[in-house]
Amino acid sequence: DQQVKQNSPSLSVQEGRISILNCDYTNSMFDYFLWYKKYPAEGPTFLISISSIKDKNEDGRFTVFLNKSAKHLSLHIVPSQPGDSAVYFCALYTGNQFYFGTGTSLTVIP
Amino acid sequence: DTGVSQDPRHKITKRGQNVTFRCDPISEHNRLYWYRQTLGQGPEFLTYFQNEAQLEKSRLLSDRFSAERPKGSFSTLEIQRTEQGDSAMYLCASSPQGLAGPDNEQFFGPGTRLTVL
Numbered sequence: 001d002q003q004v005k006q007n008s009p010s011l012s013v014q015e016g017r018i019s020i021l022n023c024d025y026t027n028s029m030f031d032y033f034l035w036y037k038k039y040p041a042e043g044p045t046f047l048i049s050i051s052s053i054k055d056k057n058e059d060g061r062f063t064v065f066l067n068k069s070a071k072h073l074s075l076h077i078v079p080s081q082p083g084d085s086a087v088y089f090c091a092l093y094t095g096n097q098f099y100f101g102t103g104t105s106l107t108v109i110p
Numbered sequence: 111d112t113g114v115s116q117d118p119r120h121k122i123t124k125r126g127q128n129v130t131f132r133c134d135p136i137s138e139h140n141r142l143y144w145y146r147q148t149l150g151q152g153p154e155f156l157t158y159f160q161n162e163a164q165l166e167k168s169r170l171l172s173d174r175f176s177a178e179r180p181k182g183s184f185s186t187l188e189i190q191r192t193e194q195g196d197s198a199m200y201l202c203a204s205s206p207q208g209l210a211g212p213d214n215e216q217f218f219g220p221g222t223r224l225t226v227l
Contacts, residue, residue: 004152034215043114043201043218044153089152096166098143098216100152 003027004092006101014109019077021104023090026071032093033066035075037086038103044089048075080108112136114219116202122225123192130188131222135204142185143216144177145201153201159185160207192226199223 005024013019021035031052036044050057050064050073057064063076073090085108090101115134123129135142140161145153156175158166161182174192179185189196200223203216 006152009150036218041220043203043220045218046215049215091152096158096160097155098153099155100145102150102152 004090004099004101006088006090006104008104009102010105010107012107012109013080015082016079019075019080019084019106019108021075021077021088021090021106023073023075023101024071025073025092025099027092027094027099028068028071030092030094030099033064033073034091034093034098035062035064036089036091036100037084038089039086047088077106080106082108082110084108114202114204114217116200116219116222118222119220120223120225122227124227125192125194127192128188128190129192129224130186131200131202131224133185133187133202133204133219135184135202136217137183139204139206139217140182141205141207142179143203143205144185144187145203147199147201147221148197156187189224192224194226197224197226 003026034049035047037047038044048059048062048064065074087103087105089103092099117132142159144156147153157177159179162179174190177187199221201221203218205216
């Protein structure tokens with residue numbers, strides 16, 4: 001039973017434009033919501049997080065939005081840069097466990 | 111380098127053999143996680159340690175899998191009688207204790223890629 005879904009396996013965006021990555025979940029009990037970025041042959045690296053009591057968190061070019069009523073999480077990257085090309089995973093945390101989505105491969109075209 | 115390290119990076123084995131992987135977390139982190147990742151999927155939780163205590167195990171973790179963290183520092187993951195379905199990337203992550211703020215962030219190692227022939 002997949003609790004976390006990233007329905008877009010891939011996304012291509014022109015450099016300088018906005019990238020929007022989406023994540024949907026089914027369990028309302030998650031406490032924290034995180035985004036990780038993964039380059040080939042490396043482990044995921046933390047990007048940004050948001051707690052369940054907030055609806056927006058911003059860090060430079062990266063903004064995470066949380067819509068609890070829709071059980072929807074999104075990551076906005078603006079402006080997108082070629083170095084942002086990677087696989088992005090959303091991860092949801094509750095108790096002692098993290099639940100990861102299947103990932104979205106972002107390609108930023110120069 | 112004070113990040114999470116994993117050894118070996120790659121392991122090729124024959125079906126039925128036992129394999130053991132090692133993870134060295136960031137030294138001040140008392141939480142350690144093992145994940146398995148297959149192609150096209152996100153990391154899948156296997157087990158979790160707080161210091162030397164194994165507090166959570168996924169129901170996906172069969173009896174052939176065992177993990178230890180004897181002194182609350184490094185951890186090992188052993189797979190006995192490997193099967194072809196065990197072929198995957200095995201990731202280790204560590205985090206400091208804490209449930210609020212950025213303390214819930216995990217730091218991942220580069221992973222061990224297992225191929226079972």
